Amino acid sequence: MTIDRTSLRWNGWGPAAQPDALPKESPAWQWIADALGINTPLPETPATPLEKCTLPASGLDGETRLELERIVGANQVHTGDYERAFHARGKSYHDLLHVRAGNLSNAPDAVVYPRSEDETQRLVEFAAARDIVLVPFGGGSSVVGGVTGREQGEKRLCITVDTTLMTSLLSIDETAMTATAQAGIYGPALDKALASQGVRLGHYPQSFEYSTLGGWVAARGAGQNSIRYGRADKWLVSAHVATPSGLWRTEATPGSAAAPNLNQMVAGSEGTLGIITEATFKVHSLPDAEDYRGYLFRSFAEGADAIRRIVQSEIPTAMLRLSDADETFFFRTLGGIGKEHGLKDNLAEAYLRLRGYADRPCALIVGLEGSAANVSHARDRVARIMSACGGLHVGRSPGTSWKAGRFHGPMVRDPMMDHGLGVDTLETSTFWSNIQTLHSAVREAIDTSIRETLDDPSARGIVMAHISHAYPDGASLYFTFVFPRRLDRGLEGEVAQWLTIKRAASDAIAAHNGTISHHHGVGTDHAPWLGQEKGPVGMQMLGAVKQSLDPKGVMNPGKVLGDGIGN
């Protein structure tokens, strides 16, 4: 069930062979250029092909290689260029800047693929005994520097441990509605194996197709339907983690007062304590009914209020997603470009104008899943609250089309980067009472900092946001921004540009009481802001746990507790 690495883009998102998500002849390019205030033709900025990249020599000596092969088997120790390049970094904009420029200085010395929990545990103990750095790697979809191979200044041997040979669904408990699987299984394979038994986990992050169960837990992620199925820290029942202090099997009980729940120390550990080898998680019956549909709101505040009231009313929804006016405008315009504008569209426009939804509306998509009785109960109650909050029902098609394209977002980044454009995303969450303030502050910080990085006074960024995860006490905010890349100063200049924007956004998040990450994790990129969120005692605690389980610091060093942004 594992995805062959050579079938994937080593320096981008998705399959190596894929249709161009934004073909060269698309009129969208001109519209984007105009929106960014770019008056010259967009440049061609293709990625450096692997054969033109220079990899640092692998430091793996013959003896260590033999010992590794004794643990994981002769065919599971790789030092070839493709494997090392593929595992050099994750998939953040910052990662892509480096690998597209041909900078593979972070490539690990070797990549090993353990085939079992036992091999993984032996590998971790071997590494700890020899002071060899291990970087756990599932799908490698981290966008926060969580899987970067060799950190700057690291002198030790660095080995990336790819978990994707461990892909078995081990068991399903149909009475308790839990399942246990090996950590390296990819999203679609897990979903398929579970569905054949009539159940699902329901964890659908945007990276679903290219990320693994172990990664979801390690990064404490959240799927798009988290309202129904829960975040990873909620659906995780128990885990096995191969640590330098031995195999850690966490407690497994439905509810307990037996000291703190240590499963919560696995979720968010990001490979810094050990390698997750298997996880037990809650499953749900496949839904009998689904209902996805769209609403328009006159303002972001009104739409947010509708979401708040729905979740606080304990109505069983699966997904509530509200785009701000900029995001709504961006996707409606981009979606409409090149299509003929007919009578039906004109009538729809006129209707929206008449109802007062034509001026910067905000689109909200609501998804319901579950038993027919729950979905029908929820549909009626949702409709009433939407209407009370000023929402205009616009039918099922926005819901259906969002769902059809739910994993496609990252596909447009590569073509944009091929044309001198930068695209990045970042996310946070806060309490409902602070959501508008945080939205404005971060939006403003990104917008202003993008302008600061550009010489041309007419050039600017496109900054947009949505709420995509709602809780009774608050919600996430997810920002996407597009900007003209600062190409004139080479890789260093581009990294500096990104750092300026990233730091401004992160500072704004921290200053306005958002979390530094709602579901991407910490990695290297958010580490400098973690202390502000956890406080000195919290950081001391995290440090003590790390020191105890991994005293030599061989497990994913520099992540979470480091200060390695821009590494």
Added chain:
Amino acid sequence: MTIDRTSLRWNGWGPAAQPDALPKESPAWQWIADALGINTPLPETPATPLEKCTLPASGLDGETRLELERIVGANQVHTGDYERAFHARGKSYHDLLHVRAGNLSNAPDAVVYPRSEDETQRLVEFAAARDIVLVPFGGGSSVVGGVTGREQGEKRLCITVDTTLMTSLLSIDETAMTATAQAGIYGPALDKALASQGVRLGHYPQSFEYSTLGGWVAARGAGQNSIRYGRADKWLVSAHVATPSGLWRTEATPGSAAAPNLNQMVAGSEGTLGIITEATFKVHSLPDAEDYRGYLFRSFAEGADAIRRIVQSEIPTAMLRLSDADETFFFRTLGGIGKEHGLKDNLAEAYLRLRGYADRPCALIVGLEGSAANVSHARDRVARIMSACGGLHVGRSPGTSWKAGRFHGPMVRDPMMDHGLGVDTLETSTFWSNIQTLHSAVREAIDTSIRETLDDPSARGIVMAHISHAYPDGASLYFTFVFPRRLDRGLEGEVAQWLTIKRAASDAIAAHNGTISHHHGVGTDHAPWLGQEKGPVGMQMLGAVKQSLDPKGVMNPGKVLGDGIGN
């Protein structure tokens, strides 16, 4: 809002002045004696009055007292007998054996009442600097040895820190539906303060009237309506904890991937890392509608299946409580004793017999709370599942009367102990697929071990159980057992009897994959079984956290990580 300590029983449950929950003339005594196979009149075994108890001399020297008074004020440092006796132990059967026998060797040297977070933090730092032991104490309702003063062999000065002068509701965020209160506020005071603003926390443990917010969090407890309102580890948003390493303000965001959620290290810490000074928690609107009613099932398995199907169907309930046949029989019989058995009762009996529910039925109470729409939706769906699982609807009165007496259970223990009877409770949880196995194993272990402690071969215990907290993946099991006390060997013999039963039950729980506690906590009494549940790596982690935050081990030593059962 604090409860005056002298208005409470220092060596029992509830108010000092209270109506006898089981008057001497009640025919229930004879029925209980018969059920226990006791052929002699029940003995009189009154508790030792305080004036006949000998307290160890307080080791608090004048200089230290002055320094304490400088921190918390002159009137807040107590060394009088009543205060020291009141704070000697918690409220477990084992605690009561000691204090009723006049053994107050565990009394702390002094009791201090800090009035603010700042005072508490200074107190903790003072204690850490001077190597003085601190025992945090809220309501003191621990039934697992969580608030025992001086541990056996402890040579250091021991001071109990009573938090119940810190009782303010600090703020309510009506948009985010969260509230923040000081940790020492008692259940009813908090409930009232919140209700005056139209909201509730909804945490109703049986100890509700005599326990505090901080204690609920520290012990990682669960209230009777936990299905709707959540366990403490679920409703806790953030906390302040006065630790020897400084004031720990945990992170506060609705959903986050910023490293592990350290609020989960507060829940279940039981005062071993510091003293919780305030907590922010989720609140709900006061319910528009409530619906409590009863069902009968022909077997425990059928009733459990109904609960499982209801929670797995995501129907919004507040409470589902299923008594096994023994518990159902016990309470129905006890409730009927002394009442005239009229025509109505005879008809009801005949009806039950006709329908096949007369032979050892199991009673189930379901409680619904929330918006009228949710309650009505849930009522219909619950009724359908109950019926499909073989449940017989028996009306609202079992629900109403359970609710009216929901906090009264512990009131009957003191009169029973006055008559030579032991009563204890213990609890666990497991996955649905294991619930019947665990129920039988623990039931059997308690029953057998009680018989082992008794010389008279006809003497035996009454052992009964219920499910009172349900999750999609499993449920709690709560055991209550009554037994003839082994009075012939003094306090030591009685403690030995209790230890025999407690160890047998705990071993059975651990051997059959239950958690050692679902909501009572670890304290001293469950500590020996914690390692089996957490595993060596988990225990190492807990030890490392403790060592880092409290290197001198002044915070509640011997609890959670100790091995002090029977201390």
